[in-house]
Amino acid sequence: MTTSLPEEVVQAIEFEKSQWATGSVYEDPFYSVEGLDASARPGALLKVEKTSDVSLYSIPAATTLSRFVYQSKTFSGSLVPVSAYVLWPSSPRTSPDGFQVVAWAHGTSGISAENAPSHTKNLWQHFLAPYQLVCQGYVVVATDYAGLGVSKTADGKSIVHEYLALPAHANDVVYSVLAAQEAFPELSRSWVAVGHSQGGGATLAVAQRQAKDHIPGYLGAVPISPVTRLMDEADPARTVVTSLMVPGIQAAFPGFNADDILTERGKEILGSVRKYHLTLGASTPMLFTADLMKSGWHNNSFLSTHQDTIQTGGKPVAGPLLIIHGQCDELLSPDKLTSAVKKTAEMNTNASIKYIQFEGASHNGTLPASQWMWMDWIADRFKGVDQKKGLVCEVRKTAKSVDSYQRNLNWWLKHAKAYHETP
Template sequence: MIAQAVLAAALSIPLATAQLARAVVQTTAFNSSFSFSHAQIQDAQLDGALVETLQNIVNYDRSQLAFGGPSEDDFYRVPPLASTKNVKPGQLLKVQAFTDPTAYAIPPSTALSRFLYTTTTLNGTLIPASAFILWPYTPHQFPSGSGPHKRNPNPSGSAKGKVPAVLWTHGTSGFSSFWGPSAHRALWYEHAAPFALAEAGYAVVAPDYAGLGVATSWDGSHIPHQYSAAPAAAHDALYSMRAALAAFPANLGSNFVVLGHSQGGATAWAVAETLAREKVAFADLLPGYRGTVAASPPTDVFRAPAFFILPTVGQALQSIFPTFRLSEWLTPLGEARARLALQVEGGITAVQQLYFGRNDTYWPDWDTASWYAAAFARLSAVGRREFAGPLLVVQGTADLYIPFDATNKTVADTQKLFPKSDLEFLVAAGVGHVPVLHATRQFWLRWIETRLAGEPLVRKGPFRTDLQSVMPIEQHLLVGNSFPLWGGLPEYQYELPLGL
């Protein structure tokens, strides 16, 4: 009774001075009213149903931006430099130690920081990029053990109180500056990875990738997002980790594990290969590196459906091969829809609607008509190379985007080439692309914990683990059907009972 009286008194305090906000209906397009022009509709040959569908998608995507997104948020303006002559990759350019979390749909008791830093394109050009850090309420607590595998009581690699880090590399969001996850209210992957990691007590260091977030370089030139160029994204990730350590020396632990999914799964795998290949360049980070988790990694980018991969890879290919023209892969209709996607900064969902299932948007001989596809495949592929281990590859057998047989073959080939390497393969039967992160969460969280705790691998060398669902697979929810909805204004707070 006493507890109930105290609670009732506490609840009455705000009511004594102010009334609760009026509840207002919220739509997913509440802060956007985009519509296509007649010229855009004609040029891209959109019928009425597709116009409506795409406008709904673009309006929804724009409603998910914090602070109006990179085009309106001054954070993404790069500070001027007198000269880039002495500037090195991984150099810190700007720090926003406190990013107002009320503009985001992140979990309660987490905190957000953002920063700008220097990275390089696939061709080695120095450019600025953006990243975020999602902070936990308290650092992960590593339980002490006994015997030969007793855990390090201070495994984060730093002084007491520092937070152990996970370098998170995200999957495909979009193809222009609009699509930096640091500007997305739910950081793009929400509970699938970054929220889960922060709530487990890790600092989530997350690059947007070059061209996502920051739009222009110091000289005003456009920064391309070199989509699916995994080695370039790997540099983005490693340089973001270097800059994060410089930005938060008192908070961030020096030991880290890499976790990535889809495009980011290939990026994460490429990080492991980069650390094996470029030991001198990353000598400062190597002592803290504890391993990589690569989930649903596209090890051969052109195994993805041609109608999707050709316009998306093709958009940035000229920044890698200056003589490439999009018309070598796409038909006039395909090019027109690529122009439209670029004009409205359409992300992965909009591009899928523009191209899904259409074989009239690309030439049937695109892969043999020129040398660009083979050249980019060699540049972008991961696997079958030496890597800094240990490496855990996670894949669902029902993945519609990354064929299981492609990942399975790459893993098998890599294990054969490097039989003494610590390469683990975790297979989830009947599970799809993003849901594999949910299905296997307890396994990769435990794997990350044991790596950061300094525990040796239980089994050395390559091995495979197969998981089966507890209930018949058709009884499980196979694809996500809900999302975090920002309710930061008082009139929307009725959607968040008791601030949950």
């Protein structure tokens, strides 16, 4: 069931298609796992494109790209193939055992296969993080997350992107590193996880996962603007984002009925988002203006159980953490994150947790606002610098008046086609 699309959404779809580096994932053989080993262990390398055609991408000069497919696990623990990319600097930072690795967990790109960063010209968040990391000499290993990119299992079953099922995303992050190390033995066994928004929640979930299932080489995590417990957030973000989680909730709980929480209009819009592979940005004109949910939807028992299971914060963690948030985050409340951080610190008194808020920083703006701090922190982890145990909280004030700063991105990367389009 779909609805007619507003003209601005149609224009957004055409723009997003123009940003695909390799065409549709359904036509790119890289994203097909037909004939591959469906029973391979989690973390196993399934296929690798060691040298991708960088002319198709808008990546920094003096960098190159690889893509690979590996085995991960869903929220329920079933095996699932996932795609990922590796962004290589020309002169990587080196540890005694190889090139230093940062696992990058991206923010929300969408809930459909076409929303995979690995087939987007700018790899989705470009200079907000992955390009900056590679320009600093780190080898960036970046999962697409299950259901984005690879759309079907080896036996032809459709893969659902379990949006914000953070433990599943943590699996994708961890196993992407293990598979990349298998594909490229020159990579260090040591690694740091960094993520933003959805990926921020994923990296916090990585720290929680490490407390239960230790993976050698993990040095710590940097959750930036992370999702913790969505149900505690304010509307409209809570309602809009929860509607996009419905397919994943259905995959996790077969007894869940979407009709119990979605209105007819909500079902129509969700159908359009999935049919046309809309990103969150492209679907905004519909999602933020529609009556998506039925009255009392937040009391649904399946939804409550799902939220309790996938939430981050207030759980055991392993490894040092640097948690960053903007005080003017328009999507995720700084107060809610502060509460989650404090609960985490109370439960993990021997953990090293640094929590920094940035005055005036928006949800996406927090990445450039805090960049030098997380870059320094990552470098210290590879150097083996000790971090004091316990919780350290800090607020960073702006150098100039808050109102004088550019709040959000007002530019985009375009693939140059002529010599005069490059400086």
